[in-house]
Structure formats: C-alpha cells, structure tokens
Amino acid sequence: MTAVPRPTVAPPPQWSFPEAATHDLPNGIRLVTYDVPGQYVISVRLGLPVPISAEPRELEGVGTIMARTMDEGTVHHSAEELARLLERKGISYGAAISEAGLTLDLDVVKGNLGPALDLLRQILTEPVFPDSEVARQVRARLAEIDQERSVPGHRAALEFVATFFAEDERGSRPTGGSRETVSRITRDAVVAFHEEHVVAAGTTVALAGDLAGLDVHALVGDALGGWRRGPDRASSLSRAAALAADRDRIVIVNRSESVQTEIVLGAPGPDRSVEGGWAPYPVIGFILGGSPNARVDAVLREEKGYTYGIRSSFRPRRTGGLFLTSGSVRADSTPESVRLLVEILESGRDGFSEQEVRSGVDFISKTAPGRYATADAVADEAINMALDGRTTEFTTANLRDLERVDRARLDDAFRRFATGAGVALPGSPPGTGWTMVLVGDAATHRAAIEELGLGAVTVVGD
Template sequence: MSLVATRPEPGDARPYAFPAIHRVSVAGGEVVAAHLPGQLLATASLLLDAGAAREAPGREGTAGVLAKCLEEGTTTRDSAQYALALEGLGAELSTSVDWDSFRVGVSVPVGLLSRAVTLMAEAARTPRLDPADVARVRDDEVTALRMDWAQPGPRADAALRLDLFGAGERVGRPLHGDPASVAAVTVEDVTDFHGSWLKRPGVLLVAGDLDKLDLKELGAAAFAGTSGTALTPEGPLPVPVAPARRVLLVDRPRSVQSTLRLGHRAPERAHPDYVPITLVATVLGGAFTSRLNHLIREVKGYTYGIRADFAMTRRFGRFGVSSSVQTAVTAPALVDTVGEINRMRRYGVTETELEVARTWRAGSLTVDMQTPGSIAAALATLVVHGLPDDYYATLRQRLLEATVDEVSAAAAQYLHPEGLTLVIEGDSALIRDDLTVSAIGEIVDAEV
C-alpha cells in the first residue's frame, strides 16, 4: 500500500458521440429512435401535444389528473389486471406533463419492448376513466397541492408567474394548477381532455438496440386506433422588458424566513443563443461555485443556497433567481442579488469562471446521456422544440467553444436587472420598511 502525496490531475475528456437517430413514418404517426448497440434495456415514450398549455381556464391541473388516471386500468383490464400485465414484463408505466407535452413511457429488456409498447398504448388510448377513480385521483391531487401550498415557495412562484405573463395566458398560472383549480376539475373535463388530445398519433420515441427492434411494428402498436394530424405549434411569445422593478409582497405572518423569487421574461428553448444564455446562468447562479452562491452564501452568510437559471419552453422562457433568507436580511440580500446581476450584465464574465462553467456543462451533458431513458428524453427535446437531428452531436463542442465575448454579450442582452419582478413571501410587517428604505422597487401587496 502506498500513499499519494499529490492529487491526480484530471485526464483528457473522452470523445462524446450522441447515438445515430432514425425516423420512420407509420400509421399516421412518427417514430424517432436512437440506436444504442448492445444495450440490453430499451425505452419507449409516447410524446403527445397535450401539455398543460392545452388546459382550459379555471381547470389548470386537468392533464395531471388524467396522467395519474392512466394507472387506474383500461377499457379491457381493471387496475389490478393492468398492473399484473406490466409486472409480467418487468415494466413500470411512467407519465409526465409539462407545458409542451404529455408523455407516457416504459422501459424493459429490449426483447420485450414490443409487448410493453402495446400495453403503454392501451393505457394512453383507452383508459378506463371510471368516474369514481377520476374523482379519487383528483381529490388526492388536491390534498397533495394543499399540503404543498402550505409550505413557502408555491405562492411566491405563482405570484411571479402571474406578474410576468398575466392571467390571460395559460403560462401565467401554475403548471400543475393550484388547489382551487384542480378541485374544480370534473370527470367530464378529464374525459374531454383525453378525447381532444390523446387520440392523436403523436410521436413514439425509442432508445435501444435497433438491430433487435422493428420500428414499424412499434409504431403500429403505438398509433393503432388513432386519428387526426399533428398540430401546428404556436409561435414564441414576445419578450418585453418591464419599465421598472417591482416588489411583490406575499404575506406570510410570523415567518422567520423570506422566500425570494426574482425574474423576468426570456427567450424560448429553440433560440439560437441557447448555449451562451445557459453559460450566463451557470456563471451567475447555476453551480455551487457561481457568483451569487459565493456572494450571498459564502461572503454574506444570508442563505444556505441561491440559484439562477433560464427556464425555457417551446413558446416562452423565464430568467429566475430563487433563495430563502432570514427575515432580518431580506432587503440587503435582494440589493446584493440585484447588484450582482447588474454587474454581470455590465461587465460580462471572465475566462476563469467561464472555463469552469464550460467544463461543468459539457461534462454534465456527457454524464446525463448514459441511459436509454435519458436518451429518450433528449429525443423529446429535439421533437418538441424542432431542433435538428445533429443538435446533441454538436452541443457539447459548442459549449466548450463558447467565448468570453459571446457569453458576455448574452449577459448584456438577456439580463435585465432594471426590469426584474422581485417576489418576497414572508412577514410583510417586518420587512416592508427595510424594503422601502432600500428603494429597490415599487412595493405592491400580492394576493395569491
């Protein structure tokens, strides 16, 4: 046994290659597949244009209730029979809803994927939707949301979203709804949503050893009994900059902390400046070594952590900062945070900090793309946002080659400290005077 006196230096990064992509049109839908030679597991995911953006006003959360109901059996099997059929393949049904899509997926040994896709399609296309089951699932969701909204955070998030996008836009209301909107969801709402959006073919995403899979067979199973054509996505929302900062107070009496949410509108995910925008966020607040975490946590000791990011969807984006601080330091924490954002906008980034961000982002991309499930998720990004098939094959290199000038220019163009909405969920009686003295922005009481 020997001791190593010095820490080993990292070696050169291994070459990275995204799997080859194959596309097949079948039965009115499209199969988009990634070839993973020798992979014993395979993943299939049905991608449908039935995200939260399709929900009716006042019924936010309908898609989420429907997603949970897919586990309650189909028109030909009850929940126990369906669960046993999945279990017999060693499969588990997964569902998810975001702004842009509704996804249903399975992962199994590659030789069983055809049977698993048939079961997945059965749940997605012909769910039982028994009224008693739908009501129970809805009530469970309401209970979970009430518990969540009793904690700090969701009300602040909702206030920020409403201020940035307005109640007239679906994106101005919470992604999964709130306790009131989900409680208002009826059985008819769920069945109508299913009939309107989940009967369309959609796109089947497949990640696995394609030498052992018949993509046309998989597509035929996934799209059987469907009708309708692909929907034409709406264009991106405008990205206006507010004329002045606003401070929204969400009162939480006797709170010992203030929950902070800062943000403004930003470009959509398919924007050509995605790479430099992502690196701006990484340097500013996307990693433990970021500027905001160093200043607000390490130097000032105001918080355990603070994060900045650009959240981007098909139609809109949002620059945001989130943290929680002790009530007594609410105002100085906000002043310092806005000041750091302003400094980055004015002076850009340094080569030293950008090198860390480039390496971390590129390395994370490589690590994240290791399983069929993660590859299928990447395929979903390509489809939803209309990105080219070689997007991921070149993304890592574009991250590593981004320059200080490019990222600094993105900071100057896409950070708007003067147009931020600052939401504080805390004891307004204790923090209002300090906020007024700080003159950080007009103070408004938010009703959420």
C-alpha cells in the same frame, strides 16, 4: 532515487449525442430510436403536443387529471389487473402534462418490450377513466393545492407566475389547475379532453437502449400503428408568452414570523433560436448561480452565511423564455440578501473572467457524456427536443458551439439578454426589469425592501 515523470493528461475526445434513426408511421407518429449498447432496460418516451393551454379555461387541471388516470383501467383490464401486468413485466410507467405537452414514460427490460408496448397502446387508446378513480384524483389534486400553498417554494412560484405573466396567459395559473377549476372536473370532462387531444398526429416516440436483435419498427408499428391519427396540430408555444404590464415589481407574500424568506426573481430570457446562438446562456446561468461555486453562492452562502444555496438558470420555450433565480435566506438577512442578489445578477454587465468562462464551458461540455450515459436520459432529451420543435442534432451542434464560447461572446450574450429583458445596464436604475417574489414576514421586511429602491413593493396575503 529515480524520479517518475508525471503522466500527461490529454483532453477528452470530442463527444456527440447518440445518433438517431427516424421512421415515420402512416398515422402521424414519428419514431426516433437510439441504439445504446449495454443498456438492457429500454426507455420509451412519448411526447404529444398537447400543452396545458389546450385545456378549457373553466376546467384547468383536466389534463393533469387525465394523465393521472389513463392507467387506472382499460377496456380489457381493471386498474388492479393493469397494475399487476405492469409489475409482472418489469414495466415502470408514468405520465404528466406540462406547458410543453403531454409526456408518457415507460421503462422495461429488453425481453418484454413487445408486451410493454401493447400495454402502452391500451393505456393511450382504451382508457375507461372510472368515475371513482377520477373522483379520487380530483380529491388528491385538491389536497395537493393546499399543500403547494403551504410550502414556501411552491407558494413563491405560484405568486411569481401570477405576477410575471399577463392575466389571460395560461402560464400565469397553476399547471394542475386551481381549487375552483379542479373541483368542476368530472369523468365526462376527462373523456372529452382525451378524445379530442390524445391522438397520433404530431406525436414523437423516442426509444433508447440496446436494440440489437429487436425489430423496433415492427414492434412499434404493431402496437401503435392503428392508433387514430386525428387532426394535425401546431404547438401553442410557437408564440411568445404575454407578460404582465406591471411585472417589474416586488411582491411580498406575508407569512408572519417566518424564520426564512423564500425568494424567486426572474426576467424574460431567450429561446434556443436566439441570435448569436444558445450556447452562451447556460454558461451565464452557471457562472451567476448555477453551482455552489457560482457568484451568488460565493457571496450569499460562503461569505455571508445567509443561505444554504440559491440557483439560477435560463429556461427556454419554443419562443422566448425565462431567466429564473430561486432559493431561501435567513429571515434576518432578507433586505441585504435581496440587495446583494440583484447586484450579483446584474454584475454580468461588467463582463466575465477567462477563468469563469472556462469553468462554465468545461463543466457543461465535459459532463455531457455522463449526463446522457443512460437510455432514459437519451430518450428524455429526445422528447424535450421534439416538444421544442427540434431533434437531438441540436444537442450535438450546441456542444460543438459551446467549445467556441469565449469572453466576448458571453459578454455580448448577457447584453442581449439584459436589453431584451429590460434588466439594468449602465445608466439604468438598479433592479430594473426584475420580477421578484418574497415569501416571508412583510411587517418586518417591507420598509427595508422599499428603501432599496428596486421597484414598487406590494404585499399580499398568504
């Protein structure tokens, strides 16, 4: 019998993010285009540096209501007519406002890009915000607030930001506003917010797909070139968020007889400009809790059977950021799960193995071609980078840097994170630096949580 030699498996070729072409319009729009052959559904993304912190304090949520009603009728089309036109042209549309800014998403078949951009222009510049539609969205948001408070994951997130950030910091309050502020929102408030903030200056338009045969500059210029420029503006995310002086503690949101406990645990993290480079931090997140094979799930899920899964990740802002871990555990395992979770997250101070480093680096770097294989993923990344004050050249540069990440860099990056966040390093009390929120039965778990010695414990009502 003749032996057949095994084929040699060669390493994959080095991959780069699709190259961008940039064009600035006179009214302050930056157009960034990506030719992605074979992607015949064109993805258009707009990023406006209008963060939720631009909302008046007493009308928080007005940006969310505005985003949800921009397509509910324009000067030339009723809401029903506009919906029919979007459907007939094969256009998918959405809008949302977040901490980073206002984003609009539009996907359309290649042959209808021109009409789609014209409808986008009308939505941006000619919305009429009917009283009835604004009132409907206000009611929907109020119902949504009740729902958010009923879902343990959402309830934990709301309590976490209220505990982690300083009271005056916009991030300490719900993105879509509270019941008190949303109930005050009127059509006039929405119109005023749109008039002041939805302008062309500083807006990035990212367009990705098969652009062969399209004069994209002319199409975008014809549609959006007449959009009012408005005043130049700087991102409010250029400053570090103010953190609560007493954030280093544990808050239990009491939910009597709960059969699970929702856990959210976090600490200040770096931004993409961090000394030593951003590349090591996604790897640390992956190793600690970023996959089913990570340290957290290896113990809490596979060994103990306490959870279906808990995830960790670094979430950068323009300045500063957050390291966040969240998931749910069986109620009867709550104290032990909390103890183990803190121990596992702080185990980074003892270093990472070569196998862990290689697994994290390979996963993040070698899955990049798949993550960015479609036009919508390319356009999304472009807008995310734009709202962070960057271009997608950073995406490629970071992938190159990721290839150079080794144990020494990872260990150094964890020490930088732990030192900056106040997270326990050798000689520090366990649990130092973490903000933790638990949604569960306080009467059952409080005493045992206090005995762990991880910080002061406060109980609040559900």
